[in-house]
Amino acid sequence: MPHIKLSEEVAEALERERPLVGLESTIFSHLGLPSPANQEALARATAAIRSQGAVPAVTAIIDGIPRVGLEESEQESILGPARKTAERDIAVAVAQRWSVGATTVSASLALCAEVGIPVFATGGIGGVHHGSETTGDVSSDLGAISLHSVVTVCAGAKAFLDIPKTLEVLETEAVPVLGYQTDEFPLFYARSAGIPVPARVESAGEVAAILAERIRWDQGGVLLAVPVPENAAIPEHEIRSAIEDALERSHGLRGAEVTPFVLEQIAQITGGRSIPANLALAENNARVAAQVAVEFSKLLG
Ligand code: PSU
Numbered sequence: 001m002p003h004i005k006l007s008e009e010v011a012e013a014l015e016r017e018r019p020l021v022g023l024e025s026t027i028f029s030h031l032g033l034p035s036p037a038n039q040e041a042l043a044r045a046t047a048a049i050r051s052q053g054a055v056p057a058v059t060a061i062i063d064g065i066p067r068v069g070l071e072e073s074e075q076e077s078i079l080g081p082a083r084k085t086a087e088r089d090i091a092v093a094v095a096q097r098w099s100v101g102a103t104t105v106s107a108s109l110a111l112c113a114e115v116g117i118p119v120f121a122t123g124g125i126g127g128v129h130h131g132s133e134t135t136g137d138v139s140s141d142l143g144a145i146s147l148h149s150v151v152t153v154c155a156g157a158k159a160f161l162d163i164p165k166t167l168e169v170l171e172t173e174a175v176p177v178l179g180y181q182t183d184e185f186p187l188f189y190a191r192s193a194g195i196p197v198p199a200r201v202e203s204a205g206e207v208a209a210i211l212a213e214r215i216r217w218d219q220g221g222v223l224l225a226v227p228v229p230e231n232a233a234i235p236e237h238e239i240r241s242a243i244e245d246a247l248e249r250s251h252g253l254r255g256a257e258v259t260p261f262v263l264e265q266i267a268q269i270t271g272g273r274s275i276p277a278n279l280a281l282a283e284n285n286a287r288v289a290a291q292v293a294v295e296f297s298k299l300l301g
Pocket residue numbers: 024026027031032086103104105106123124125126127138139140141157158159259
């Protein structure tokens with residue numbers, strides 16, 4: 001794979017067919033979480049993956065080179081300022097030699113699929129924004145989840161999106177959406193939002209079997225939604241009103257400015273509780289993803 005640089009550990013794990021879990025880098029950069037929470041999130045997510053016997057593979061673009069797996073000494077480079085890199089940006093980032101491109105879900109899935117990593121963990125996926133009828137703002141994450149044969153483990157979509165519309169687009173894109181031990185699609189910071197999930201699964205083994213079936217049919221990816229752990233969750237009514245207020249304050253902002261601003265406002269309104277919730281769910285998703293990767297490698301073995 002000459003166009004992608006693998007870390008030593010990831011190269012060896014791929015060679016030996018050990019379970020691997022991909023991670024994006026946008027959430028760990030200043031675009032996703034404030035410092036030092038971003039560093040803690042990365043440390044906890046990678047430790048959770050290792051605790052299940054799997055190998056973490058952080059994706060990024062560094063000095064114009066697509067990377068899957070970063071050496072310990074390189075991890076710091078994604079924690080600072082970075083350019084947001086979606087799937088369509090990979091080619092631009094390489095040709096223009098961007099110094100640090102922080103991969104979003106879509107770019108990360110493209111890299112995982114290219115090297116053969118079947119499971120990927122994130123916090124929340126991108127989706128359909130409120131007002132998309134006029135702005136057309138629908139994340140390329142949805143198309144990437146549909147296209148690449150990888151399981152994406154998330155705690156829902158970015159909290160301030162139009163969740164019912166996001167689920168409609170996933171249906172249109174023929175993506176199986178699975179609730180992990182839940183009947184509802186979780187609301188990122190809250191465990192439920194009263195929106196039924198199309199299918200419920202109870203175990204990592206079931207998810208692995210569904211991925212195997214998708215691959216057999218050459219049908220692309222799977223979305224697994226895992227509710228935020230109970231002890232870090234924010235009650236639904238509270239987070240809904242925080243999101244409403246934050247969106248109100250963001251009027252006039254467009255495009256890339258919106259997410260960091262709204263997340264910062266949500267943190268303020270919740271008295272900082274949205275940050276530990278975000279860390280807990282990222283860690284939990286990484287752990288469940290690793291369990292799926294372990295089960296999937298048993299199916300292959
Ligand atoms: N969810 C969050 N914060 C984020 C993201 C998701 O709570 O920063 C990032 C992820 O990397 C996701 C990306 O893939 O935002 C989607 O961006 P867009 O909506 O511009 O496609």
